[in-house]
Amino acid sequence: MYIVITVIAVVFTGSAAVTYLIGHDYPKTQADMKGIPRSWVPVLGGLLTAGTIGLLAGFAVPWLGKAAAAGLVLYFVGALIAHLRVGSRQLVGPAVFLVTEIAALVVALAR
Template sequence: MFAAYVTVTILASIFTGIAAVTYLIDHDYPKAQADMKRVPRSWIPRLGMALAAGSLGLLAGFAVPLLGTLAAAGLVLYFIGALIAHLRVGSRQLVGWAVFFVSVVAALTVNVLYHW
């Protein structure tokens, strides 16, 4: 179980960390996504910071298990919000969302199973 916990947590942290970097370096992809979902561009840095905090929180969970659990739960909520944003504008381009969502749900699941 330990190997699954470490592997899934690190993968979820890498996925969300890469997404956070694209949001924080002012890459074109997050801008296009924000425009498509009719989200103000001023939210992009905040969304990037939320992703970065979640990514770092997952890693910090190796030292403080409760922090990892809370970070994973926060990321699950973040991606539920992303799904709502997609559906609100009628977007059915959900493959990318699904990859992120499944990875953070898996991280939350292995975290809870391993620690609690």
Template sequence: MESQADKLGVPRSWMRPLGTLLGAGALGLLTGFAVPVVGALAAAGLVLYFTGALWVHLRIGDYALGPWFVFLCLPAAALAVNLAYHGRA
């Protein structure tokens, strides 16, 4: 069975580091409830992560971007709410 990474041309050796970044971003969002600056940085990092994912999908001509859009909107909304509530750090 071909994995998503294989379809997108992402080397398998990148899967663990990319998964670690995604997990760290999720933990950073949770930490942001106690330390807002960490939450804002984590949300910004996840927005960059999913922007990179968009580039990879478009590079191979995969235009089924519904799931990508949902996953981008969540950290973007978290960043917007954090900055609106706490202001610029």
């Protein structure tokens, strides 16, 4: 179960990281909507990339996977807060990511 959930989290987070790093319009419009400077978009993509790599590294170094999952949980809690702060009702996306990362953290801790 650990492997399946972690791989799903890696795919979700990795795809989001790529979207942020290639300069896709979606993260830019999200940043605009939340009042976040566009200059933060690559930084956020870097955090997602670091989390993705950390989840993968967790297969060999368990504490690193746990730390990455915990960091990603905090990242997506922040994303939900950013949406709520501006009154956005587009909560499904960040909620799905958050639940996925919580699941990855739970199975990593139970391992």
